[in-house]
Amino acid sequence: MADRSVYFWPAAGVIALIATALAPLFANDSVTFILGLAMIEAVFALSWNLLFNYTGIASFGHAAFFTLGAYFVACAQRYGWDVTFPLQLLVAFALGGGAAFAIGAVALKRASGIHLAILTLAIAEVVRMVIGYIDYVGRDDGLGGIPRPVVNLGLATLDLRSSSAYYWCILVVCVALALGLWWLVRSRYGRALRSIAEDAERATFVGMDIYKLRLFSFTISGAVAAICGGLSAPWVQIVTPDLSHWLHSAQPMLNTLLGGSAMFWGPAVGAFAYSLINYSTRTLDGVSEIVVGGILLTIILIAPTGITGALESLRRKIFQKWRAASPWAQVRVKGEQI
């Protein structure tokens, strides 16, 4: 008998997606706001995990790219630059990718492991401080009162000024980005990156230019992080230099740890779980940080492979007897898939 339990994750994904999509119709404004942020943080975490799990690079300054995208869109909206919103996001993508390429081209040549981590951390801090000196973007106070966009599509106009309309815009963009990343890690490039993550030196001896492949991954990851930033600016309606704070760089790491790095959707699950924990403890005045920290610590200690890792091993344990071919496998042997 075929193992029906392989449909667990797709089914869970579809349900989660529908629930998220319908949220503005049922949930109150603050829940909707948090879900919108969670989607953005989810994709931000996925882009970080493209580096961490799928390429074997730990970036401690990923928020720098997020900040870049956020400030670009913030300026464009606030100062009414003549750039339509979809184009703004594309420019954010290009800016983030360009910055990541430039940084990666130097950093990945020289550094790896902990050195690279510290280097990226330092770059993000520099970004934060430099922004704090620029009058145009409001120095330490940041830019507030960012209007949400109205997109002119020629015949029709898409009014994203209402909270729910912009929420769905976030949903569409985030789903597209996540699916793009998902395709990437399963493609031949993803396979190559995974082998580099496993053993970079070994990968050299099957003829891989690991510098080039790592740089490719770093660029994509930075570009996606920048779009996430770009999406967030009109949602939160304020950008501050703290977007590039190391605490924000730590957020995708925490989400990845919480959700599990080994499964593609782990970091996204982690982002939603983190938001949930944060939201449900918001009334515990003064002690909420301690409670949040305690809960996170407990989950990570109980499930070192994260929420998705724990659920996956549970699924395998329960459905052990039907360990048959999975329809999602990439390679078939004798007509079966592995």
Next chain:
Amino acid sequence: MKPVLEVTNLHKSYAALKVLKGLNFNVAEKETFAIIGPNGAGKTTLFKVLTGEVPCNVGQIKFRGTDITHQQAFRRVHSGFGRTFQVARVFPSLTVAENVIVAVEARLRAENVRSGKWYHWRPAAEVRDEALHLVADLGLANEAEREARYLSHGDKKRLEFAIMLGGRPSILMLDEPTAGMSPTERVAITDLIRRIKSERGVTVLMTEHDMDVIFNLSDRLMVMNYGEILAVGSPKEVRANKTVRDVYLGQEMAHA
């Protein structure tokens, strides 16, 4: 015939430790060239320098007439180097089939060959076929779906061979291919190397401690000790060499 590999005055030291002290030797097309010597003689270090894993301090390496002394390791792979490691190295959390697919795809990328549509995430049919053929050829057909970390030591070695052959190399560098194996596995690997040679007409450079394997396979032998060459020649000549007997072959010769 022009040699495939020409090594001139090769020096390598790790800090103050001189590991290779001016090696000179040539390897001819399609021969099996074995390097033997006691532990710590510098055999693995020589392989690392030849394949580009570590740079040499002084000297020159020529491959088919081109100077590759400063060429990056992956470019040497593109030009035909294949390699296995003293301790088998595979990609542990990829499946056996994926391990080989990754190697085939890397070769195609280097050759600028398009395999399948860029947006297909499954490997192209010809990639998959080539990889599975190699997997089956090395007797791993039943393991194809397993993650490589679960393989036995001998099977890991076979997988390493499959990964190497996925790159279609013209020169193989095998660092102790039978290390840590049972006598039956040793025979199997020896047969495998002989078969690869006859089917693909490759040049083989290998190190080995097992004298049966060495005298079975090699056309020429090079004996190293403390980073220096003691003797080079046919197995017969080396056996007859007095210094070699004293330094290394002492007991091994008794039953070889």
